[in-house]
Amino acid sequence: MADAERAGLQEQIKAQGEIVRKLKAEKAPNEKVEEEVSKLLELKAQLGDDGPKKFVLKTPKGTRDYNPEQMAIREGVFNKIIQCFKRHGAETIDTPVFELKETLTGKYGEDSKLIYDLQDQGGELLSLRYDLTVPFARYLAMNKVTNIKRYHIAKVYRRDNPAMTRGRYREFYQCDFDIAGQYDPMLPDAECIKIVAEILASLDVGDFVIKVNHRRLLDGMFAACGVPDDKFRPICSATFWDDVRVEMIDEKGLDPEAADRIGQYVRFQGGLEIVDELLKDTELQKQKNAVEALEEMRQLLKYCELYGVQDKVVFDMSLARGLDYYTGVIYEGVLK
Amino acid sequence: MADAERAGLQEQIKAQGEIVRKLKAEKAPNEKVEEEVSKLLELKAQLGDDGPKKFVLKTPKGTRDYNPEQMAIREGVFNKIIQCFKRHGAETIDTPVFELKETLTGKYGEDSKLIYDLQDQGGELLSLRYDLTVPFARYLAMNKVTNIKRYHIAKVYRRDNPAMTRGRYREFYQCDFDIAGQYDPMLPDAECIKIVAEILASLDVGDFVIKVNHRRLLDGMFAACGVPDDKFRPICSATFWDDVRVEMIDEKGLDPEAADRIGQYVRFQGGLEIVDELLKDTELQKQKNAVEALEEMRQLLKYCELYGVQDKVVFDMSLARGLDYYTGVIYEGVLK
Numbered sequence A, B: 001m002a003d004a005e006r007a008g009l010q011e012q013i014k015a016q017g018e019i020v021r022k023l024k025a026e027k028a029p030n031e032k033v034e035e036e037v038s039k040l041l042e043l044k045a046q047l048g049d050d051g052p053k054k055f056v057l058k059t060p061k062g063t064r065d066y067n068p069e070q071m072a073i074r075e076g077v078f079n080k081i082i083q084c085f086k087r088h089g090a091e092t093i094d095t096p097v098f099e100l101k102e103t104l105t106g107k108y109g110e111d112s113k114l115i116y117d118l119q120d121q122g123g124e125l126l127s128l129r130y131d132l133t134v135p136f137a138r139y140l141a142m143n144k145v146t147n148i149k150r151y152h153i154a155k156v157y158r159r160d161n162p163a164m165t166r167g168r169y170r171e172f173y174q175c176d177f178d179i180a181g182q183y184d185p186m187l188p189d190a191e192c193i194k195i196v197a198e199i200l201a202s203l204d205v206g207d208f209v210i211k212v213n214h215r216r217l218l219d220g221m222f223a224a225c226g227v228p229d230d231k232f233r234p235i236c237s238a239t240f241w242d243d244v245r246v247e248m249i250d251e252k253g254l255d256p257e258a259a260d261r262i263g264q265y266v267r268f269q270g271g272l273e274i275v276d277e278l279l280k281d282t283e284l285q286k287q288k289n290a291v292e293a294l295e296e297m298r299q300l301l302k303y304c305e306l307y308g309v310q311d312k313v314v315f316d317m318s319l320a321r322g323l324d325y326y327t328g329v330i331y332e333g334v335l336k
Helices: A003-025 A030-050 A068-087 A109-114 A133-142 A187-203 A215-224 A229-235 A241-251 A256-265 A272-279 A288-306 B003-025 B030-050 B068-087 B109-114 B133-142 B187-203 B215-224 B229-235 B241-251 B256-265 B272-279 B288-306
Strands: A098-100 A126-128 A148-157 A171-180 A208-214 A313-316 A329-335 B098-100 B126-128 B148-157 B171-180 B208-214 B313-316 B329-335
Touching: A003 A030, A068 A148, A068 A187, A098 A133, A133 A148, A133 A171, A171 A187, A187 A208, A187 A288, A187 A329, A208 A215, A208 A288, A215 A256, A215 A288, A241 A256, A272 A288, A272 A313, A288 A313, A288 A329, B003 B030, B068 B148, B068 B187, B098 B133, B133 B148, B133 B171, B171 B187, B187 B208, B187 B288, B187 B329, B208 B215, B208 B288, B215 B256, B215 B288, B241 B256, B272 B288, B272 B313, B288 B313, B288 B329
Parallel strands: A208 A313, B208 B313
Antiparallel strands: A098 A126, A148 A171, A208 A329, B098 B126, B148 B171, B208 B329
């Protein structure tokens, strides 16, 4: 349709719209109104798909722009974090924003369904990275790197139903710090905790505490409570006890009794004394996983004392993590 | 197949392979070799699809990892660039790595086919950004920003056939600096050139020159040479004359005579004197586009003198740019 023709048609639609509105305002007989409305619809139909396309001006769901003020804050925070990483001898690497789909799938358990796939455009099957950990593992294997202390701050993608008001997005930053190699047990973990403590202190976010737990202690605890093996991992997809309990009973069909036995354990919270207390537990004693994990926790907490961060660290049995690749110490910094 | 069964089969395959190799080394009769080869193939067939899956350890085509050494260089370069941008009063913004497909399509002319689409996973139609310019325009329109000096250094995505040996990738960085708003003509363009000169000098890459041309002068030149209107834009998808000429004649079916007339123009290279010379050209004089563009070039080159970068700037009629959104001065820094 030529522009002039379209303009003429739009004028007619406008005029016809006014006729309809006038009739309605005058409360004209229904029959008369309907007749004019149908004329209006007919005119609009002539515009058809050819009509002015309404162009939606927005960012994709679960993503956002950052304006200069927000970027200035981000830059300040990133600089402090990176300075700390470098002080601890870390280097940085960069990996592509997408990976071969097969590199990613199967690595995230139930969460795999949240991976963004690229359309097959006559080439490889590709997906946007879901985190920076699997790409890092791929990098290590590909380059046969056995020893590296690296950080990587970059965006990752999850096709989740985001609660943006709570700060959960589909595109968001992850800040990874990893130590790969052979070391005395728990020494790298203690350094990570020291680093988290240094960063949170430097950012002046308020008083904080770093909760720590051990993945194998969780496994041992579940076993001691009679949770079947194949339910360990999916159960840990929530990160705190209240959510875990609901998920266990309602979604995973766990015996409420077992859930309540777990509920006894997850109340434990404290320092080195918790380790000794739990080691006396006759059910946990039967679980090799649990006993070994507790000995590791003892070592970790002692290192934390040496690093002078013991008052920032709390051994918290309610802290859980879902992804399969967690095998040792897990931790989370929270504001008090 | 059980693991033990598979292991046994693999042993047999290994032994049979040695028999074949031995026979071949001994130059045994063909009949005998073929007999043993067919036994080998039979054994291998038994392994079938059940064989160990070969896991490909690679980054997607046209992408790469950056190791710590490369990242250290990148960081050093980025820091110098960002310092220069900030010295010139620029802020930075960030936009998502993907946009609504409709935000991107139609903006890149023939290159639109190189856009990576995400798979429709029950939501919006999304595509990876092809550059940082269209997302910036979307940001300005969405936030009704009319005045900003911003830079944005980030990765963009082109499903091109990459010549990685020549440094062309499917995932690569773009470094954008833009001035949005109303200013005296050519003043922002001159500042951009000054910034490019400062950055290239600070990076110590060797002696360089910044070629400049004007999109409307190109359009005027094409018109003066009798190139049909609808061929202007596609013809500019190559960026230098030799490529343009071949593309014009072989692909776009342009009259070789018109191509050769263009060939006369694109040899012009120099400073302010070129402007005067071209303004005397009777064919160009008939093209409003060309005359206005030449007056702007005069102004630009004078500003460059004031900024003290005139010895780094060459007015070069052979410099072309394809994308539709180029409307004014175009430039490109090259090593001498």
